Amino acid sequence: MGRTILVVDGSAAVQGIIGRTLMENGFRTVEATNAAQAIRSLETEIPHLVLLEMTTRATDFLDAVRSNPDRTHLPVIVLADEKTVVHARQLQSSGVIVKDGHLADHLIDIIGPLFAVRETVEDAPRSMLF
Numbered sequence: 001m002g003r004t005i006l007v008v009d010g011s012a013a014v015q016g017i018i019g020r021t022l023m024e025n026g027f028r029t030v031e032a033t034n035a036a037q038a039i040r041s042l043e044t045e046i047p048h049l050v051l052l053e054m055t056t057r058a059t060d061f062l063d064a065v066r067s068n069p070d071r072t073h074l075p076v077i078v079l080a081d082e083k084t085v086v087h088a089r090q091l092q093s094s095g096v097i098v099k100d101g102h103l104a105d106h107l108i109d110i111i112g113p114l115f116a117v118r119e120t121v122e123d124a125p126r127s128m129l130f
Helices: 012-024 035-041 058-066 085-090 103-119
Strands: 004-008 028-032 049-053 076-080 095-098
Touching (some): 004 035, 012 028, 035 049, 035 058, 049 058, 058 076, 076 085, 095 103
Parallel strands (some): 004 028, 004 049, 049 076
16 A cells, blocks of 8 residues: 555544545555544554644644654644634644545645655655655
């Protein structure tokens, strides 16, 4: 299977949409329902990318990632709705995707090229994704 993406979202419906879309396009997904669970999952596996729901605890996850030298390279894209997109853009993340009715349609268009860059250089570090 392809690259691993950690999907952190409290909504089973959103996780299902994202997970199905990613798997249909060759990605492997790991799911977490909140920031604390996502932080624990990083102890056993470091994904290639994290899609993180914008919640009040999103900053906890980002702080945990950025404070660990082994994880500072980890790209984190925040999933925000229209109400939280302004705050999400202020976080130190790799980017923001707006969760709307077209999320599945645009997800691969947004993240696919990030991995295509990586595939052009066989041993390139993950930090080259962004």
